Amino acid sequence: MSLRAGIVVTGTEVLSGRVSDRNGPWLAERLAEEGVDLACITIVGDRPQDMRDALESMSARGLDLVLTSGGLGPTADDLTAEVVGRFQGRPMVLDEALSGRIAKIVAPLLKRWPNLDPAAIEQANRKQATIPEGATILEPVGTAPGLVVPPSNGSGPTVVVLPGPPRELQPMWGHALATEALAGTLRAATTYEQRTLRLFGIPESEIAETLRIAESAGVELDRLEVTTCLKRGEVEVVTRFEPPQADVYASFEAIVRERHADTLFSDDGSTVDEQVAGLLRTSGRTVATAESCTGGMLAARLTDLPGSSEYFLGSIVAYADEVKESLAGVPRATLEAHGAVSAEVAEALADAARERAGADVGVGITGVAGPGGGSEEKPVGLVWLSVRGGAEPITRSVNLPGGRSDIRDRAGTVAMHLLRRALSGA
């Protein structure tokens, strides 16, 4: 039996949708690496009873481990340490030494604001240093300490209490793994294998059919945990299995490869963004973009990966038609003859990106992101893309579904796939 875990994300700002949670997904991936089976993520507001309910329902399901994020700040609505202490049957005690260490961390940060009240700061430090008796302290990365809190009576889940800001939580997870309190719990975990296949350019129903074909061909799919999803226009097939089922997985993958040879673009977990970066890096080629409807999103996406300055040179965001002329040098005659959303303008933008930024490969994008600006001939969602300077010039249009942000995001994904094709010559 595998170790089972739950994650409790706290914060009314997260529950109400004002802040999107990044910790649940991040911790989910870390748990998978440790071979821990994640049962659920529950988001609750800063209310002690709701937090307590979440802990109790996880305990009732027999989970072995619960991770919490958030609610460790200096304000009174930050209640996690206290709720977890009570849940685990441990009284709260002030750790004076910890309070002193927090004070040392906070002092230089507060220099920017010379008029703060020292008593208020002292109170905040002491609040953050009041912890359940017998908990293992995880030293602050920001100002809040984390905790590993075992149940006082030896039964029930171990609770790992982590701060809300991702840049504090992420390093602290490493510290938590190094504690005996957590490492001891994790020793019971089974290892899983996980494989990811990504396909571009087919509907999800085609993968449903492939699963049925695999089953008819005798592949014991019930020994694998296969999940499929549509993600930014790509179909992702993720399979999780225990190591003895590797042969079953191999048979399944062979069937996917055979049926979807043209559309399977990744079998090692790599994203199209990573593949494009790899192709640029290994070939020593450089890229630049000229974008209209995506407004710089493709450039932002190409510079998202560290080290992108090796191959990404720059971009012209030509949103207004006058800027398409002035900065990108698209001839007024072309704009007038074909309109801003056209194959000709996409190609002129791709050429401008190459020539004006001095790049080997240029990408041009122009489209109707909506909600306004669509016509019968050029509806919202129509996007023209062009890649020049690769193995062969590519220009094509797509009709993308969804709202403004979906269309902009999806146009970036299509551009990445065209760039991949242009760079790999495939």
Add this chain to the structure above:
Amino acid sequence: MSLRAGIVVTGTEVLSGRVSDRNGPWLAERLAEEGVDLACITIVGDRPQDMRDALESMSARGLDLVLTSGGLGPTADDLTAEVVGRFQGRPMVLDEALSGRIAKIVAPLLKRWPNLDPAAIEQANRKQATIPEGATILEPVGTAPGLVVPPSNGSGPTVVVLPGPPRELQPMWGHALATEALAGTLRAATTYEQRTLRLFGIPESEIAETLRIAESAGVELDRLEVTTCLKRGEVEVVTRFEPPQADVYASFEAIVRERHADTLFSDDGSTVDEQVAGLLRTSGRTVATAESCTGGMLAARLTDLPGSSEYFLGSIVAYADEVKESLAGVPRATLEAHGAVSAEVAEALADAARERAGADVGVGITGVAGPGGGSEEKPVGLVWLSVRGGAEPITRSVNLPGGRSDIRDRAGTVAMHLLRRALSGA
């Protein structure tokens, strides 16, 4: 007593962190609009037992309403309708008429792929049309129908089953509200008021102190639900209260206004992005950016709002130094004398944005986003920003915390606030 609800988001791809959930936050905001109190959001994988556990723990807590998202697709791992049917004590029945309507929707979509197996498509349609007996059907927005499923024995929560893709779920929520099955449940809801204050440039501990001061001054904060959070470098104070407590809230807001007059920038829920858009629109001014470390993210952010073509002209993403020279015309001497990350280059970029795109106001950004490229003098996180053409020229540097994506994102927020200042003259 207010109506209480829970949200169950299903999908192994969401639970495992491969896809980030947008439905939970969106539905949370819609429930708040209806005066429904949200107790929790639980994310589970595509496993019937985990989904069932989530529904049961919400029922055990006495919630009146549960919304689910996802798991309505054509593949066998999409199980929501069946699990909800069993939970509500309703057998599954095939609705032939619905299956026919789905077939009509699917047919034109599949024309792109002429070689699909018609039997596979038929099976997918019938699967999606098999629903709990007595459920109210919400017509498909994509291909999957939603459902409103009351408990068969009259006790326990009403469950609203919605599809996973946000562009299907969002319009379908409106359809759900129009059904008697959901509207009847909602009639019991209390109305809440919600107010949002946003501040920029203070630590969260200062708000903690303000809350204590308000309490000492006799403001009955326990009649309000106040939550504070740090979000993209801003402090957000959201207060929810029942209408008779409006006076209590007014006293609290007055204290915040007095203590934080310099840093309070929004009291009507507007974001800095919306304020910048409003300032540009009402003044008839145009803006352009020239970006290095943010790689087009500010341009992308400025074009995120519909109608941004009214005031946003374009951007030069000058990632490589050669492009800073060629496209943005930053003199080589300036780059050599001060380095690419400097006040001088930020100003040259802001001027280039204005002049080359023909905009009234230009924003320049250059910094060290990391993880590499930092030095003792210019560490990772140092960003120089400049805004030219506003009430007065502004140039400043910030040292931003966090990893590469935090730094890039936060630099955009700082730029927005400088732009706001330059445009409002405040």
